[in-house]
Amino acid sequence: MAETINVEEKRMYDTVECGNWMKDQEYMLSDEIPTVVGIFSAFGLVFTVSLFAWICCQRKSSKSNKTPPYKFVHVLKGVDIYPENLNSKKKFGADDKNEVKNKPAVPKNSLHLDLEKRDLNGNFPKTNLKAGSPSDPENATPKLTLEGEKEAVSPDSLKSSTSLTSEEKQEKLGTLFFSLEYNFERKAFVVNIKEARGLPAMDEQSMTSDPYIKMTILPEKKHKVKTRVLRKTLDPAFDETFTFYGIPYTQIQELALHFTILSFDRFSRDDIIGEVLIPLSGIELSEGKMLMNREIIKRNVRKSSGRGELLISLCYQSTTNTLTVVVLKARHLPKSDVSGLSDPYVKVNLYHAKKRISKKKTHVKKCTPNAVFNELFVFDIPCEGLEDISVEFLVLDSERGSRNEVIGQLVLSAAAEGTGGEHWKEICDYPRRQIAKWHVLCDG
Template identity: 90%
Template sequence: MAPISATREEFDEIPTVVGIFSAFGLVFTVSLFAWICCQRKSSKSNKTPPYKFVHVLKGVDIYPENLNSKKKFGADDKCEAKSKPVMPKNSLHLDLEKRDLNGNFPKTTPKIQSSPDVENLTPKHFAEREKNSISPESIKSNTSLSSEEKQDKLGTLFFSLEYNFEKKAFVVNIKEARGLPAMDEQSMTSDPYIKMTILPEKKHKVKTRVLRKTLDPAFDETFTFYGIPYSQVQDLILHFMILSFDRFSRDDIIGEVLMPLEGVELSEGRMLMNREIIKRNVRKSSGRGELLISLCYQSTTNTLTVVVLKARHLPKADVSGLSDPYVKVNLYHAKKRISKKKTHVKKCTPNAVFNELFVFDIPCEGLEDISIEFLVLDSDRGSRNEIIGRLTLGASAEGTSGEHWKEICEYPRRQIAKWHMLCDG
C-alpha cells in the first residue's frame, strides 16, 4: 500500500507545477506583445505619410515631410550622394526638427535666391537683353527694407519670352517667383501656382503645377502657343495671376503681373524679364451700366415671370477691357432666398443681349413680402467672378425699381419692361 500513497502525492504536485509554468508563459506572452506593438508604432512613425508623392518629371517631393531617411524618386544611393552638394538653394525640403512646441514653423524672412538660368547669364547678356536687371546694389537695398515695406511687397516674377520662327510659335517660360507673402498664418508659408492668359482674346489659358510650402517657388515650366503670327505678338498682353492653393476653400489670390508685348523685340532670341507682382486691381468705371427687365405677375397661378432682356454700357471689369457678363436672379421671401436662376455667359461685350425667361412660384398670396435681386457678374475662369452691378426690385425699392414693382402689382397678367440703372455690388 505504500507505493500507492506515493503516486498520489506525485499527482497532487502536478497542478502546482502547471500553474507556475502557466504564469511564466502569460508574463512572457504579454511582454512579447508589448514589444511588438512598440516596434510597429516606431516603424509607422518613420514611414512617409500616405499623402506624400513625387513629381514624376522633376523628381521633387511635393509634400516634403520626413525626408531624412527617404530617397528621391528614381535615384539610387550613388546618385543621391552626388546630387547632395549640387542641390539648388530653392529646395522645397522643410526640416521638421525646426518646428516649435506647437508644431509650427518659425517665422523667417524670405531669402533672395536665383535660378540656375539667371546665374549662368553673363553681365553683358543682362545689359543687352534684360531691361530690368538685378544689380548687387538692388539686392542690398531689398535686404535693408523695413518690415512695413516688406509687407507691401508681393514678390517678383521671373520669366522669359521667345518666338520660334520655324514652328511659328510663341514660347513663354515661367522660371520662378521670389519673396512671395505667406498666405498660411500657421505655417507662415504658401502653396503657390501661376495661371497665365494671353489677352485680349483669352483663347490661350495655362497654369503651372502647385509647389508646396515655399515663398520662393522655382517652376521652370515652358508653354508653347502655336498659331500666333509674329506680326500679332506686339498686340498681345500677358496676364500672370499668382495664387496660393487652399485645400478647404477658394484659392487665395496673391497678386498679378501684366506684361504688354508692345515694343518687345523677339527676333534676336530669348529675352529674360522680371516684373514686380502687384495687387489685383479690377478696373471699374463710375457707372455700373443698365439692365432691361420685363416682369409679369400671374395672380391666378400665383407665379412671377421674369425676362432678362438686355444689358448696356457695362464697365470694364477685366484687364482686357471687355467683360464676359451674365445675370444671376435671386428670389427672396421675407429676406430669405427661396429660388435662384442664371443666364448664359455673353463673351467679350459691354452690351449683352440675353432674352432669357424664368418663372418663379410665389409661396404667398400677393407680392408684399417678395423681392427679386439681379446680379450682373463677369465670368472669369481664372479666379472668382466679380460683381459688375446689382439691382433689387420689391415693395421697399425706390425710384424706377419701386415704380416698376407697383405697376406689376396693379396690372397683373401684363408684361411690363423697363430699363434700370445698376448700383455698386
C-alpha cells in the same frame, strides 16, 4: 442476245453512274457557293476598311501640316508633352546651364504701363521706347537680363538690393519671376512662369495663401491658361512652361502678357492678389531667352466707369402666386479684365427669407458689352405676397476652364434702395402688369 443484254445493262449502269456524278457535283457546288461568297465578302470588307483608314490618315496628315494660330502646349517642370519629339534640337524645358552664352549683358529699358491711363475700352496706349530715352525712376522696374546672367536675379540678391520700409512692405504684393523665349524653327512663343516671392497672406486664420496664376495674351484674348494651385505658401515655385505655336515673330511686338495672381478659396470666390501687365514692344527675343521679374501691383478697378446697366421686366400674378422675370438687355458692361470684351450671361436667384429657393440663368452672349437676352423665367412664390421675397441678378463673364467672374450685381426687393425698391413697389401695387426698368449694376 446475251451481248445485246450486256450492252443495255452497261448503258443503264453508265446512265445511273452519270446521274450520281451530277448529283455529287450539285452537292459540291451547293457547299462551295457560301464559302466563295464569304471569301469575297471578307476581301470586300478588308478593302473597305483599308480605304477608310487611308482616307483618315490623309486627312490627319493634311491637318497636321497646317499649324493653327496660337496653339499652345503646357509643359510642367520642363517635361515637353508635345506629341512631336524635338530629337537633337533644343527642348523648351532644357537645362539652363546648357544654354549659357558668353555674351555681355545688353541693358534694356525698363517697361512700365500705367493702368490708370487706359481708355474707356480698357486698351492701353502703345509706347515706342528709344534707346536713349531716360527712364522714370518712380516707374522703373527690374532690368531685363539674359539667361546667362541668371545668378544676377536670384531671390537673395533681390532681397539684399531692395531695402523696404515697413510701410512699403505693407503695400508690396510680391514679385513675379518668369522668362520669355521665341523658337524660330517652330514659330513658337514660350513663356515660363518660374516663381512668385513675397505674396501677401489671403487667409487670415492660417496667415498663408493657396496661389495660382492665370495668363492671357493680349489684345486678341486668344487663350487663357493657368498654373496649378500650390497650397499654403507665400513663395510659390511653379516652374510651368506655356508654348504658343503659330505666332509670327513680327507680331510679338504688338502683343502683351497679362498675369493675374490669385489665391484659391474652396468655399467662396477666389481672392485676387494682384496683376502684372507686360507689353512686348521693345523686347528683343532674338538674343535668346530673357529672364524677367516684375512687381505685382493691385488690380485696377475702374469704378468710375460703372458696372453697366440691366433692363429687367417683372410681373406678379396674384391669382396664381407666380413671379414672371424677363431679362431683356444689358448695356455698357465693363471689361472683366484688360484682356478684351466680356462674354456675359445673367444668373437669377430667388430668395425667400434670405434663403435661395430657385435659380435660373440665361445663355451666354459672346464678346459684347451690350447684350440682348430676351429670356423669360417664371418662379412659383411659396407664400402669399412679396414681402419676404427678393430677386438677385448676377451678371457674369463666362470663362472656359476657370471660375466665372462677377461683372455686376442687382437685387430687387421691398428693402432694396433706389430703382430696385421702386420697381418692386410698382409690381406689388399693379399686379398682372408687366413693368420694365433699367437698373444700374453694383459691384458683386
